[in-house]
Amino acid sequence: MKTTFSRSLQTTIIFLMVAGVLALALGGYFSSTSDFFGSSFISAQTWVSTRYLTVRDFFNAPNDIVSLQQRNAQLEAEISGLQTQVIQLQQQLTDTQVLAALVDFSQTSPESVYKAASVIGRDPSPFLHYIIINSGSSEGLRRGMPVVTNQGLIGRIDAVIANAARVQLITDPVSAVNIRLQNADTDAVLIGSLTGDLALEMISQDIEVQEGDVVLTSGLGGNYPPDLLIGQLFNLRTRDYELFQQASVQSTVDFSRLEIVLVIMNFKPIDVTPLNPEETP
Secondary structure, eight states, rough: OOHHHHHHHHHHHHHHHHHHHHHHHHHTTTTHHHHHHHHHHHHOOOHHHHHHHHHHHHHHHHHHHHHHHHHHHHHHHHHHHHHHHHHHHHHHHHHHHHHHHHHHHHOOOOOOOOEEEEEEEOOOOOOOEEEEOOOOGTOOOOOOOOOEETEEEEEEEEEOSSOOOOEETTTTTTTTTEEETTTTTTEEEEEOTTTTTEEEEEEEEEOOOOOOOOOEEOTSSSSSSOEEEEEEEEEEOOOOSSEEEEEEESSSOGGGGEEEEEEEETTOOOOOOOSSSGGGG
16 A cells, blocks of 8 residues: 555656656746757767868878879870960961961962972081972972072072972072162172171172162072062161172071972073183183
8 A cells, every 4th residue: 555655656756847847948947058958969069070070081081192193194184285286286377377478479479480398407507508498309399499488588499309409598608699779779799608697799889878778689690580589788888998888688588487488480590600701711
């Protein structure tokens, strides 16, 4: 009897305690305590999560580094390939522009027949000024044919084989070109030099010339057709005790950047040496 009563009392007390706790909770008396435990739980969860991610990243880092290195190498290879394509396209664009300029030039001189050729070599000697082109006797090239670009005269063919030819530039020390000054309407001789500079000789003291005068081939001597552009006169030197004036010439051609040239095919040079009185025996 007493045991039954004791159990009933215990059950009643537990029920009242639970009901009291629920009443206090519903009344908001435990909100601060709940917030405290909730924030503590969230902080602990955040700390554990952060440490877990750090440990995971530590163990995964080697694999990530290898993956990044492989990806970096792949991207570098792609960039290198794109750079090569850009350079090739730029070169093709340059060649196209040069060819277009040469075509325009040839159309302005329909009386001449031109053969385009690429520069494939230069004379290694600092004392000689020659270039090698990739066309030769098999394509009709002959010794003495003039060679030009759309910018002006560069020289003439000096030697020929079946598939290549050597061009002597007008800057060569032994080159001599008969020219005329367009504005002064007088003749002179253009000579090269070891340094590649161009100079005018045999300008009469009686002729009034000015810096900036246009220099053209005269056609005298039979080595070049007339009226091929060479450049402009500058650095005129006149001395009263000398028979002739002297001057330098700035060529319109950049000889250091020759890539494609035109050979004048229908011009046949004439050797007039035997007709000169001083050469007659």
